[in-house]
Amino acid sequence: MKKNFKSTSLDEDTIAAISTPLGEGGLGVVRISGREAFVIADKIFRGKVKPSKAPSHTVHYGKVVVLNTDEEIDEVLLTVMHPPKTYTKEPLVEISSHGSSFILYKILNQAKEAGARLANPGEFTLRAFLNGRIDLAQAEAVAELIKAKTDLSLKVALSHLKGELSFKLNSFRENLIEILANLEVQIDFPEEDLEPKDKEYILKELDNIKGGIDKLLDTYDEGKILKDGLRVVIVGKPNVGKSSLLNALLKEERAIVTPVPGTTRDVISEDANFKGVPVRLFDTAGFRVSKDTIEAEGIKRTKLEIGKADMILWVVDASSGLDKDELELEKQIESFKHVVVLNKIDLGSEDSISKLLDRFENKIYKEICAIKREGIEDLIDAVAKEAITFDRDANGDVVLSNFRHKDALLRSKEGLSKAKKSLTEKLSLEFIALDLRIALDAIGEIIGKTVTEDILNKIFSDFCVGK
Amino acid sequence: MITYEEKFDIIVVGAGHAGCEAALACARMGCKTLLLTSNKETIAQMSCNPAVGGLAKGQLVKEIDALGGEMGFITDKAGIQFKTLNKKKGPAVWSSRAQCDRVLYRVYMRESLENQKNLWLKQAIVTEVLIDNGKAKGILTNINSAYLSDVVILVCGTFLNGLIHIGLENFPAGRAGEFPSLTLSDKLKEYGFEVGRLKTGTPPRLDGKTIDFSKTIPQYGDENPKPFSLKTKKLPERHYLCHLTHTNGETHKIILANLDRSPLYSGVIKGIGPRYCPSIEDKVVKFRGKPRHQLFLEPEGENTTEYYVNGFATSLSEDVQLKAIRTVSGLEKVEMTRPGYAIEYDFFPPTQLNPTLETKLVENLFFAGQINGTSGYEEAGAQGIMAGINAVLKLRKKPPFVLKRCEAYIGVLIDDLVTKGTKEPYRMFTSRAEHRLVLREDNADQRLLEYGYKFGLVSEKIYLEFKKRKGIIENEKKRLKKVKVSVSVFGKLTEDMENHKRVSLAYALKIPDITYKDLAKIDKDSKEVPQRIAEQVELEIKYEGYIKRQNQEIEKFKRLESMLIPPDFKYDELTGFKHEAKEKLKDVNPISVGQASRISGVSPGDIAVLMVHLKKFLSK
Ligand SMILES: Nc1nc2c(ncn2[C@@H]2O[C@H](COP(=O)(O)OP(=O)(O)OP(=O)(O)O)[C@@H](O)[C@H]2O)c(=O)[nH]1
């Protein structure tokens, strides 16, 4: 019986993914596996030897470049591994970079441009298993692992999909289904007396959807969060513990901390990674209305940073009330996204703390103790979460922050462009429908499959067809 | 019980469009086949409109023909008007349709059956499928005669517990004027089959002598139509007209005022009807804004004055039907010869079938046609021939014949049915086929004829003609790619052409306004090729880019399709699936990972998990 059945194997396309968990500092690795792995590596790697010419299990220093150019993305170490002694038992390339997650995504993107497909969650493990690398006895464990990974990635993806983004994608889908219904009804019911939407309407709608997708893609491509990191500026009056907070967030002693007010005189900035969100932290000079020229210069710089901030952490001493300087500072930051951080919780009396909490009732606040590093993880979480739903220009625009989603939207957009072209060239409707279906399916990868039945439903609800 | 002396290989119950194809396929493949019908006078009856083909359905007929089926051939013989629909669009969605003489269709099909070697044709009312130890072994008739066989194919259309509604009146019937089958489905239900209920409708028939055709718009067929069948040498010279007229506000008013006497709107009908074939009352209610609806008056045949009113399916009471129809332009004085009616009938949700159309519950029992929840002669015929072929293959212990979605509309049809089931009568649409551009009428032979020939359903002669045609097409395509001409011969240059001095004829053909005929003017070596071939060459080159893209998709698609799941693969003990996915997988029991991936509720993650378990299972 079993002889008739081929063993499952996937001698198919080449896949790529970032294989180190995001947000964990140090090295990050982009992994490419499959028939074309070396060819793809050749296209995006510049070093002394071509990856395809390199012996198995060798490491090479070089740089990853933008496809077809010499524009450098990052310096990397590239490892070439020939089958069968690789994790997947396929040709395998690993590119390690110590860059931020943003750099890793850039490298992954180039691998994709060069012909790789984004790996599905758990796909490396699946291939390793199907190609016999993992013991059959472990099948259950592998199945569980793949399920766990899929569930997790779905959860993460869904968390990105809340609100506005999912609303937008759904409206693109609705529009596309409507357009497709308008085309398909003309194809499948040519003899009916129908009034489908005309070409101008469809072209306009396609432009709208394309524009919408472009806008989303912009938030990804140009999104300053991923490009420059989220600019997080720490402000507060002197000696409240701003520098201590910076150090606590960085988990290293970067800024000088003393009991003397006015220790920090100039802005200190440092990169960090909060749960996969690249962050640029700024520690500033204590805010005080002063006549001292040096200090005044510092304050000026603080104000400048406030102006460029994506988010402000306003540090307040939990053991004392707000003074005049702080009320002035509050005015300065009012119109910016900010989090109130009550520091020195260990010193604050119950009374003073509850007074401050009442005072900031309607604002986001976090209680921490910078020197004992308490409450820091909570704060990091809060900042990372804010970044995900980050308002790009306060117009309710949303940020596309999932690479898989971006990939799908790019394909959707390509389908739309082709459909538009065919439509202007007056090609027959079935060709236009083909590309629109591709566009729709790509959106479906993000928000759930659209099936033929959905289009038929639309046809039957909008058009009186049938004899 | 009297048992008939001879045992058959295969018994086919029902001689409708599915039954005829099934029985012919079995007999032609050499099996001793018994075809039973409750009425020998209504074999291959067109119980709805007297036409074959139409969008996606024309493709199905050509596919049946390429496999060696009969439907196309009979349509050609019985046709009274032929037309290709969608001519303004691209060739992938051109579909042929023919108006047929209802009586001639029956007569010619019966002739084919009666002259078929290995085929016994008998009139009998079947009351029960005999099942022994989970295997079909024959049937029992209402006069207690048993006929034994190794395989039974059930193809009994709307006859299972059929109930006709006209107004608030209703009565059991197979279709107008015929006995229903009242015990067959109950017996199968007792055996464990799930049974559902569907509804379909048909319009009244009119006396043509009482129609004022001057008030209607004549609808012509094509002047030089092409036959459906490769077997047809020449189409009959019959060019009947259809006529278009419309309902109006008055019609709608009468219908709306009498909805309380409609079984649909008073809740008497429980079965689910097809949305693509709504009754006139449905159209009027759901699209109140629409001032008029099209009605096509279609002649029923050469030797009758009856007309079929396509677009006016109804189950309103007879007096309301008449009152309403007489408001229509041209029909003011019309006489109704038969009222329209709705019929409710039992069907077996088709997820109970394997892709071979054999039931999962009873071995060697096959279902095809309307009892699987489809509608349409073409859909029925397609299942019939597939059930017939697979029944024979099963008997001979040969691997099953399952067409892929990328190969044929037949593949799409059966895969949809057995993977997703259906809630309303299932009709084929071109939009159901993801690889529509390659599933064309013109290349049905290229897609399927080899199979038909291999099974012995297609004659040597047809096969050799096909081979020859294929060779000419390939050579001509090659030639067009080789022969270069100066761009100066083209009056207007496209932007891209300005970069070339000489281009191939194939390149030129890809320019939207240039046709294959135009090439002959520039190309001195061109030889006259038959129209059929010219068309195919033209479109394969013209749309090469799209076809290539579709073919790439097909390659990807085939990977998962070729990962087969053995029938004894069990899901119960397996870990890692979502609960819903596991239940669905168990239920459908897909034959391939590809089919599994199309089950609703099964995610890509589940498919990965399935591959893991499958690998382990197959390595053991
Ligand atoms: N008890 C207690 N002391 C703290 C805490 N955070 C900071 N300090 C102390 O407060 C003093 C000032 O800390 P810094 O981090 O230098 O304060 P700053 O806001 O950067 O001060 P300037 O740069 O001078 O404006 C130091 O002596 C810290 O050790 C805390 O949570 N609890």
Ligand SMILES: [Mg+2]
């Ligand atoms: Mg400081």
